[in-house]
Amino acid sequence: MDVVYVLDILGTFAFAVSGALVASDKKFDLFGVIIIAFVTAVGGGMLRDVLINAHPINWIADLNYLYVIFTAVVFTFLFKSKIAFLSRTMFLFDTIGISVFTLLGLQKGLSFNLHPIIALIMGMISAVFGGVLRDVLTNKVPLIFEKEIYASACLAGGIIYLLLFKFSILPEKFIFIIAALVVITIRAISVKYHLKLPRIKDDLFGKLK
Numbered sequence: 762m763d764v765v766y767v768l769d770i771l772g773t774f775a776f777a778v779s780g781a782l783v784a785s786d787k788k789f790d791l792f793g794v795i796i797i798a799f800v801t802a803v804g805g806g807m808l809r810d811v812l813i814n815a816h817p818i819n820w821i822a823d824l825n826y827l828y829v830i831f832t833a834v835v836f837t838f839l840f841k842s843k844i845a846f847l848s849r850t851m852f853l854f855d856t857i858g859i860s861v862f863t864l865l866g867l868q869k870g871l872s873f874n875l876h877p878i879i880a881l882i883m884g885m886i887s888a889v890f891g892g893v894l895r896d897v898l899t900n901k902v903p904l905i906f907e908k909e910i911y912a913s914a915c916l917a918g919g920i921i922y923l924l925l926f927k928f929s930i931l932p933e934k935f936i937f938i939i940a941a942l943v944v945i946t947i948r949a950i951s952v953k954y955h956l957k958l959p960r961i962k963d964d965l966f967g968k969l970k
Contacts, residue, residue: 765861765865765934765937768857768941769861769865770825770829771854771857772855772859772861773802773803773826773829773830773833773858774802774829774832775851775854775855775858776801776855776892777799777801777802777830777833777834778798778833778836778837778844778851779801779851779855779892780794780797780799780800780801780891781795781798781833781834781837781838782844783801783895783899784796784797784798784899785837785838785841787899787900789899791834794834794837794838795830795834796898797895797898797899798830798833798834798837799827799830800895801891801892802826802830802833802891803819803820803826803891804891804894805862805866805886805887805888805889805890805892805894806818806819806862806865806866806891807819807820808886808890808894809866809870809883810869812883812886813873813883815869815873852952856944856948856949857941858888859888859911859915859944859948860888860915860918860945860948861941862888863884863887863888863915863918863919863944864884864918864922864937864940864941865884865887866880866884866886866887867881867883867884867919867922867923868880870882870883877923880923881916881920884919885915885916885919888912888915889905889911889915892904892905910947910948910951910956910957910958911948913958914943914944914948914951915944917943918940918941918944918947919940921940921943922936922937922939922940925939925940
C-alpha cells in the first residue's frame with residue numbers, strides 16, 4: 762500500500778475524531794456527531810473537487826474514507842475520556858493530515874492543468890476547509906482565523922513543493938516528503954512556541970497622528 766495513501770487515511774481519521782469531539786462537546790446526538798466528523802474529514806477535499814469539477818468526488822470514489830470516519834466516531838464514543846491522553850498522537854496525525862491533504866490537493870490541481878497559484882489554493886482548501894466547515898456548523902470562530910499558524914504552514918509547504926517540482930531533479934516522491942516535512946515542522950514549532958500571525962489592532966496612520 763502506498764505510504765502517502767496510508768498517511769491520507771491517518772489524517773482523515775484524526776480530522777474525523779476532532780470533528781466528533783467538537784460535536785460531542787456541543788451535545789449533538791449520534792447523527793449530528795457523524796455529520797460533523799464527516800464534514801471535518803472530507804469537507805475540504807469535497808469542496809476542492811466541486812470547485813475544479815473533479816468527478817467522482819474524493820470520498821465517493823473510495824469508500825475507505827467513509828469506513829475510516831465511522832471508525833473514528835466509534836473510537837470517540839468508546840474512548841472519549843482517554844483521548845486527552847492521546848493529544849500528542851492526535852496532534853501528530855492532524856499535522857500529518859494537513860500536510861498530506863495540502864500536497865494531494867495541490868497535485869490534483871496541477872493534474873487538472875490549473876495555474877500553480879490556483880493549484881496551491883486548492884491544496885490549502887483541501888487541508889483547512891474541513892475544519893472551517895466544522896467550526897461554522899458548531900457555531901465557533903474557525904481555528905485558522907483566530908490562533909496558531911495553520912493555513913500558513915500549508916502555504917509554505919505548497920510553495921516549497923512547487924519550487925522543488927519546477928527546479929529540482931529529485932523524484933516526485935522525495936519532493937512530496939520534503940514539502941510535507943516543511944508543513945509539519947512549521948506547524949510543530951508554531952504550537953510549541955505559541956507563534957501567531959500579527960493582527961491588525963490599529964491602522965498605521967492612526968498611530969502616527
